[in-house]
Amino acid sequence: MNYKIDNLQYCNWSRDVFKINREAGLDAVHVTIVYHEDYDELLTEIKKWSVYFKENSDLIFMGKGFEDIEKARLNNKTAIFFGFQNCSPIEDNINLVEKVHDLGCRFMQLTYNNQSLLATGCYEKIDSGVTNFGKEVIKEMNRVGIVVDMSHSAEKSTFDAIEFSEKPIAITHANPTFWHTAKRNKSNDLIKALGESDGMLGLSLYPHHLKNNSNCTLDNFCEMVAKTTEIINVENIGIGSDLCLNQPDSVVEWMRNGTWAKNKNYGEGSKNKSGFPKQPKWFEDARGFLNLEKGLKKIGFSDDETNGILGNNWYNFYKKI
Amino acid sequence: MNYKIDNLQYCNWSRDVFKINREAGLDAVHVTIVYHEDYDELLTEIKKWSVYFKENSDLIFMGKGFEDIEKARLNNKTAIFFGFQNCSPIEDNINLVEKVHDLGCRFMQLTYNNQSLLATGCYEKIDSGVTNFGKEVIKEMNRVGIVVDMSHSAEKSTFDAIEFSEKPIAITHANPTFWHTAKRNKSNDLIKALGESDGMLGLSLYPHHLKNNSNCTLDNFCEMVAKTTEIINVENIGIGSDLCLNQPDSVVEWMRNGTWAKNKNYGEGSKNKSGFPKQPKWFEDARGFLNLEKGLKKIGFSDDETNGILGNNWYNFYKKI
Numbered sequence: 001m002n003y004k005i006d007n008l009q010y011c012n013w014s015r016d017v018f019k020i021n022r023e024a025g026l027d028a029v030h031v032t033i034v035y036h037e038d039y040d041e042l043l044t045e046i047k048k049w050s051v052y053f054k055e056n057s058d059l060i061f062m063g064k065g066f067e068d069i070e071k072a073r074l075n076n077k078t079a080i081f082f083g084f085q086n087c088s089p090i091e092d093n094i095n096l097v098e099k100v101h102d103l104g105c106r107f108m109q110l111t112y113n114n115q116s117l118l119a120t121g122c123y124e125k126i127d128s129g130v131t132n133f134g135k136e137v138i139k140e141m142n143r144v145g146i147v148v149d150m151s152h153s154a155e156k157s158t159f160d161a162i163e164f165s166e167k168p169i170a171i172t173h174a175n176p177t178f179w180h181t182a183k184r185n186k187s188n189d190l191i192k193a194l195g196e197s198d199g200m201l202g203l204s205l206y207p208h209h210l211k212n213n214s215n216c217t218l219d220n221f222c223e224m225v226a227k228t229t230e231i232i233n234v235e236n237i238g239i240g241s242d243l244c245l246n247q248p249d250s251v252v253e254w255m256r257n258g259t260w261a262k263n264k265n266y267g268e269g270s271k272n273k274s275g276f277p278k279q280p281k282w283f284e285d286a287r288g289f290l291n292l293e294k295g296l297k298k299i300g301f302s303d304d305e306t307n308g309i310l311g312n313n314w315y316n317f318y319k320k321i
Numbered sequence: 322m323n324y325k326i327d328n329l330q331y332c333n334w335s336r337d338v339f340k341i342n343r344e345a346g347l348d349a350v351h352v353t354i355v356y357h358e359d360y361d362e363l364l365t366e367i368k369k370w371s372v373y374f375k376e377n378s379d380l381i382f383m384g385k386g387f388e389d390i391e392k393a394r395l396n397n398k399t400a401i402f403f404g405f406q407n408c409s410p411i412e413d414n415i416n417l418v419e420k421v422h423d424l425g426c427r428f429m430q431l432t433y434n435n436q437s438l439l440a441t442g443c444y445e446k447i448d449s450g451v452t453n454f455g456k457e458v459i460k461e462m463n464r465v466g467i468v469v470d471m472s473h474s475a476e477k478s479t480f481d482a483i484e485f486s487e488k489p490i491a492i493t494h495a496n497p498t499f500w501h502t503a504k505r506n507k508s509n510d511l512i513k514a515l516g517e518s519d520g521m522l523g524l525s526l527y528p529h530h531l532k533n534n535s536n537c538t539l540d541n542f543c544e545m546v547a548k549t550t551e552i553i554n555v556e557n558i559g560i561g562s563d564l565c566l567n568q569p570d571s572v573v574e575w576m577r578n579g580t581w582a583k584n585k586n587y588g589e590g591s592k593n594k595s596g597f598p599k600q601p602k603w604f605e606d607a608r609g610f611l612n613l614e615k616g617l618k619k620i621g622f623s624d625d626e627t628n629g630i631l632g633n634n635w636y637n638f639y640k641k642i
Contacts, residue, residue, distance in 0.1 A: 038359075128448060
């Protein structure tokens with residue numbers, strides 16, 4: 001059985017988006033449900049999701065474990081796995097880790113771009129690594145079954161997370177720096193260490209992470225994937241598209257600024273390009289998985305390898321965790 | 322006019338404690354009202370204080386500016402200034418800085434012992450300094466008039482705070498490391514930089530910060546004060562006793578552990594000495610200010626210098642801020 005999994009989307013959720021994901025044949029999607037929301041605000045978001053599940057029960061359902069990916073395939077639906085892009089929902093309380101797991105959380109970034117209580121984000125000048133509280137939280141995430149996601153974290157913090165976590169971690173949505181230099185992309189050394197610890201790298205289709213941004217070509221993207229397998233086994237590579245379909249620009253402002261500054265920060269954008277960037281034509285939405293399939297095969301990946309990258313590798317990772 | 326100010330107490334507040342502070346002649350006390358409480362929990366604590374103020378209006382009132390210290394002296398009362406020992410009440414929201422100031426907050430530590438969103442605490446292995454959010458918060462604290470307090474912070478973070486803050490900062494309760502090595506005490510270099518920036522050092526009477534702990538002698542403490550004036554001007558020295566009168570041991574557990582670990586951390590104590598340490602006999606409560614006065618004069622401080630250390634220096638600092 002070959003599964004298709006997009007291991008990071010943060011769309012403006014609607015029946016249309018769920019339909020597109022079905023057309024793309026996605027058996028599972030890891031969706032970001034919160035960024036900098038605290039625990040109470042998380043509960044509000046989860047209430048919204050219970051409405052989505054109810055109103056679109058023919059298309060989606062809540063995923064809790066790898067069996068739900070199998071169930072999704074059998075029922076022609078998409079299993080939705082919850083994730084957080086910042087650790088704000090657990091506030092400063094170790095006991096909330098289990099609570100958010102009970103609520104469905106399966107991935108949590110230890111930090112977004114800034115310093116968190118757990119680790120350092122990639123936009124800070126100095127990276128002190130995983131904190132005292134961070135170590136405790138990783139232990140607890142391992143225990144309850146939440147994947148440590150370091151996509152937006154700084155380098156030393158990510159090395160620390162790989163070291164401290166007893167279970168493999170994930171970088172759900174980032175690309176290698178050797179291909180495109182961006183604060184959010186990852187060095188060869190880090191990708192190597194991730195692979196050696198059996199962690200997963202979800203390659204991103206977000207234009208700021210792509211060479212030539214919105215003008216990145218499919219061929220060039222697939223060449224990058226091929227080169228990346230020289231650093232990390234192909235079995236440890238998947239897709240985390242970082243698709244932000246139909247999101248208004250106010251959302252990227254929230255992602256980048258939270259409530260921690262009075263002046264606007266443009267993150268990976270700039271004052272003139274403050275909004276969401278345009279997707280490359282071959283990946284305007286998840287239906288781009290079909291293009292990826294063609295491109296990966298064209299560059300020389302076998303059917304097995306291609307299927308691995310497009311979903312089976314994530315499926316196996318879910319199964320292990 | 323000579324004022325007496327204890328610029329850090331965290332007692333189990335009661336009419337008895339307020340009476341003791343009056344007997345000690347304290348015109349002002351900076352009281353810790355929260356540690357790791359979030360904004361809502363802060364509101365609960367402030368409600369408790371409004372009851373204290375109402376029920377003890379013959380002894381205390383809420384202080385907001387230096388004029389309240391003068392008013393306290395005129396009315397034979399103690400002005401109570403609110404402070405936080407961690408930045409938890411502002412959560413991750415820059416706009417809460419002004420709100421907590423409106424509620425009376427006049428001192429806020431950027432961090433307790435652990436990493437916070439603003440800076441690194443003295444119990445972390447690596448100190449990355451003041452964070453991006455921390456810089457924004459310092460700017461806002463300067464604007465609204467909350468003193469940056471770095472008593473529990475790590476060294477680089479404290480140097481950063483001195484550099485980034487446009488107004489002088491305070492270390493409200495700590496002693497020099499040259500006298501007693503403790504994670505919470507401060508190096509000569511740091512004390513020097515603090516003085517050069519016209520910041521205040523509040524010397525602590527908390528046994529874990531004292532040479533020979535509970536057995537520290539008054540003479541030895543006063544010798545330390547004299548030596549400290551070789552590093553920082555006497556005008557920049559005050560008292561922040563860190564008195565935790567009548568607190569049950571459950572409180573020190575909360576201070577040290579918050580909700581960030583499943584195992585207990587004993588902080589400056591140990592498993593066998595997990596509770597609050599015993600105060601030295603000459604400073605069992607604020608009435609020890611009378612002993613300090615004798616001791617400081619005995620070691621050679623002039624009347625002016627002694628009065629400065631016991632309150633006037635803090636008064637002048639309040640006036641400047």
